[in-house]
Amino acid sequence: MRKFITAALAAFICLSASAVTAQPYPSKPIKFVIPFGAGSATDLLARLAGNELTKSLGQPIVVVAKPGANGAIAAAEVKRSAPDGYTFLFGTNSPLAVVPNLMKEAPYDVMADFTPVTFLGENTFFFAVHPEVPAKSIAELVAYAKANPKKLNYASGNTFAIVATTLFASAAGIEMEHIPYKTEPDAIVDLLSGRVHLMNSTPTTVLPHIKSGKLRALATTLTERSPLLPDVPTLIEQGQPKLPVGPWFALVGPAGLPLEIVARMNQEIAAVLANPEVREPMQAQGFAPRSSTPEELKSYMIDQLAVWKTALKAANIPQQ
Secondary structure (H helix, E strand, C coil): CHHHHHHHHHHHHHHHHHHHHCCCCCCCCEEEEECCCCCCHHHHHHHHHHHHHHHHHCCCEEEEECCCHHHHHHHHHHHHCCCCCCEEEEEEHHHHHHHHHHCCCCCCCHHHHEEEEEEEEEECCEEEECCCCCCCCHHHHHHHHHHCCCCCEEEECCHHHHHHHHHHHHHHCCCCEEEECCCHHHHHHHHHHCCCCEEEECHHHHHHHHHCCCCEEEEECCCCCCCCCCCCCECCCCCCCCCCCCCEEEEEEECCCCHHHHHHHHHHHHHHHHCHHHHHHHHCCCEEECCCCHHHHHHHHHHHHHHHHHHHHHCCCCCC
C-alpha cells in the first residue's frame, strides 16, 4: 500500500507539472521594456498598444521604462531575459540600429541576441525653436546661425535627433553646440525656459507647446507635411537635402523565442495596429502604425544597421 501511495503521489506530481507547462500562452503578465522614460513617445505608444493587447490576450501588458545609453540598457535587459514570451523590447532605431554602430563594445548583437516579432511603424519629428530665436523658417535659422557662429545650441533626447540635427547643420554650413539629454521630457524643460534654443523632437513632447505658442515649429523631418501641423513645411520644401535616416519602432524578444509565441504576438499586434481605436490615438501623436511579418522585420533590421552606420559616419559622430 505504501508503494502504491508513493507511486500515485509521484504520478500526481508529474501530471500537475505537465498541466503547468501545458498552460496556454499567455498565463501571466507580459512585460514591454521601453528604452526611454515616462512621458516619452515610446512610453505613450507602448501603453496604447498594451492596453488593447491586454484585452485580446487576457493578461496585463506591463510597460517598464529602462532609459539610458541610447536604449542599450533596455535592450540588454531583454537580451538577458528568458525566451518564454513574457519579456519584449518595445524598441526603436536607437537600440536596434544605432547602438551597435555607436558603441565600441555594445552589450549585445542585434541579429544574434534578439528574435524579430513585428515592425510597429514610423514617427514624425519637428524642428522647434524657443520664441527668442529670431527665425520663422529654416532659411532664417540658417542665416541667423551663420551671422552668430556657435551662439545657438540644440537639445536631443534620442539618437535620431542627434544624427538628424548634425546632418542638417553640416548640410547648411552652420555650427551649433549640442546638449544631450537622457530623454525628450528632460530636454523640453530647458527648451521651454530658453536655456537651449532648438530641438528636433516628437509631437508627443513638443506639439502641445507649439500649439500654445511657447515654441515655434520650423519644419518637419518627414518627406511630406504632417497633418498635425499642415502649415509647417518639410526640410526638403525649404531647400534642405532628404535625411538618410528616420525614426522607427519594432517589437523584438530575446533570442530563442519559440515560433508559436512569435506567431501569436505578431498576429495580435497586427490586429491591434489595424484597430481604429488604437490607430487614431497613435496618429494623433504623429505616429504611422504599420505591422510586418517577422521575416520582413529581420530584413529591415539588417538593412538599417548598414544605413545607420553610414549616417553616423557622415555626421562625424565617433564611436563611444
